[in-house]
Amino acid sequence: MLDVTHEEWLRRAKELDLPGAHHIAGADEPGGGASYAVVSPRDGQVLTQVADGGTAEVDAAVAAARRAFDTGPWPRLAPADRGRALLRIAELLEERRDRLALTVSLEMGKPITDAYAIELRAAINTFRWYGQLADKLTDESPHTAPDALALVTRGPTGVVGAVVPWNFPLTLASWKIAPALAAGCTVVLKPSENSPLSALLLGRLATESGLPPGVLNVVTGDGPTAGRAIGLHPDVDVLAFTGSTAVGRHFLRYAADSNLKRVWLELGGKSPNIILPDAPDLEKAAATAAWGIFFNQGEMCTAPSRLLVHSSIAERVTETVVRRARELRVGDPLDPGTEMGALAGEGHLKRVRDHIGTGLDEGARLRTGGDRTRPDSGGSFLEPTVFDQVDPGMRLSREEIFGPVLSVLTFDDLDEAVALANATEYGLAAGLWTSDLSTAHQVSRALKAGTVWVNCYEEGDLTVPFGGMKQSGNGRDKSAHALEKYTEIKTTWIQL
Known part of the structure; x- marks a missing residue:
């Protein structure tokens, strides 16, 4: 191939x-x-x-x-x-x-x-x-x-x-x-x-x-x-x-x-991805955050759609994510060089764009994307989209969008990060980036999610179970x- x-x-x-x-x-x-x-x-x-x-x-x-x-x-x-x-x-x-x-x-x-x-x-x-x-x-x-x-x-x-x-x-x-x-x-x-x-x-x-x-x-x-x-x-x-x-x-x-x-x-899911200041590689953490939300056009129940970043590194991480989003090649799905294809159809594209409009109305800051792209193709394409200054009470932070839309939230200490991560009706997956082994174990246990990825995202194989907690479901695949x-x-x- x-x-x-x-x-x-x-x-x-x-x-x-x-x-x-x-x-x-x-x-x-x-x-x-x-x-x-x-x-x-x-x-x-x-x-x-x-x-x-x-x-x-x-x-x-x-x-x-x-x-x-x-x-x-x-x-x-x-x-x-x-x-x-x-x-x-x-x-x-x-x-x-x-x-x-x-x-x-x-x-x-x-x-x-x-x-x-x-x-x-x-x-x-x-x-x-x-x-x-x-x-x-x-x-x-x-x-x-x-x-x-x-x-x-x-x-x-x-x-x-x-x-x-x-x-x-x-x-x-x-x-x-x-x-x-x-x-x-x-x-x-x-x-x-x-x-x-x-x-x-x-x-x-x-x-x-x-x-x-x-x-x-x-x-x-x-x-x-x-x-x-x-x-x-x-x-x-x-x-x-x-x-x-x-x-x-x-x-x-x-x-x-x-x-x-x-x-x-x-x-469904509204998965948090927590980046701490002691992440082993901040550039890799930010790049993986961008890859995770834009992979498969963001049409994944595990998509890390909430990026929770410590306030001391928030702007640095967000700038990297925004740069990656702008560099991403959106194109014909049949082109082997395409990195992000089309959303599932016009109806779904409209629903995702409605969420983007709601985010703007609620006062979140649009850092990049948000518009339809490749209109001459006849397909359902959307720019990779990043919001910051997102409040936990906004719909951007609470509702599953199922599209290439990232919400960036900030926190000042670990307890706040865990509280933000768990402040959702979903519990499918989560990510955590830290160099501290004790923190990795403690936070992983505290997160209400069926899968927690530490210093990676969307990794694993068939030896490990997959499924959710709370309103993300029951049982395991x-x-x-x-x-x-x-x-x-x-x-x-x-x-x-």
Whole structure:
């Protein structure tokens, strides 16, 4: 991929054969005939028409998943065999890496370099990691009375409904699908209506790899219709959702109104990134702060959107962030030199710009950016944006913007920094920059966040869990802990 030019990506984009049908029970299904247009945010052009699924299509997909779980071979395979199936999926993802990266870039505006090097790498590694883990889990036999044998075993929960957003369409789908399949569950995936194409290709690829029919089904459609149907379906045993806190509340209600299915939620964030005067490298800390908020166009629930800087170094750090923002190359996502692509669409661009307008109205100082850019492209592009003189009570500091907009706040002591960091309804992630080991441990413990990065940001691998506290959700993706969402614990007591 590294030697593919902009012109070559443009040529491939014109020749790309994109899917449009649901993938149910191992076959493409057009559904009831309704469809909607998938529009590329890079130029505002229609990529293709995709089946618009509703209750009937969800019913068919859930029925296929139910059959595959209740009577099919998948849950009854030896774990090593399930692991080998996941490894085959990883191999096919690697073989189709160029095509899948191009599809992701076209459907959600991510730079092609990031789609290939980060998004596809994450998806491949996820299936590979859980494929290797599948036969390495153990049950328990607690020590108990001498005249009894106690066994604690884990088994697959059943049919999993997975609903994922558009910002990392393959990564987040893989984080749900791979551990669920490793556990022996079957899956109905509903991708975002903005980015359904890569998910449909993943469904086809899984069937091609030899996955039995009905083990992985993909239904396209919007949240209020298809997503709601999955949430309310009595034959869905587990719901795994990544998205907004508001929609997460809906899924909890759906579970209460149906079969009390488990609901695992990875929701929004307003992550703080704290830089102390004793940071080991202030230039690196500031540069990483800029990278973190502008990576993926700021469309990340973990984006470090609140930069908390000690007042003694605030101007120095802010100047570096502003300089980095102005140097950032915003361009066509299909240009390998592009560092920041398009926002997910016109509706999302408008919401982000509304937040910028509110910040100005509230009295925050705009240091750079704030305007639409590349208007002649027809795409949804925004300048990297930095505000300082942000008050903790401003909406800029409290609400998730999900765009390339940074708010800089200052503090005078460590207790104030921790209080500012925790002064949010969210608790997904946080960053801390310090050379003091004791400070690193104490502040990390005090921060109400599921992940704390010290002297780095967005680092880690599949060995560590990912998830949030407070209104950022519950449960964990990644690591062996993810299997807890898709397995049931059973106690067997044998009297000897």
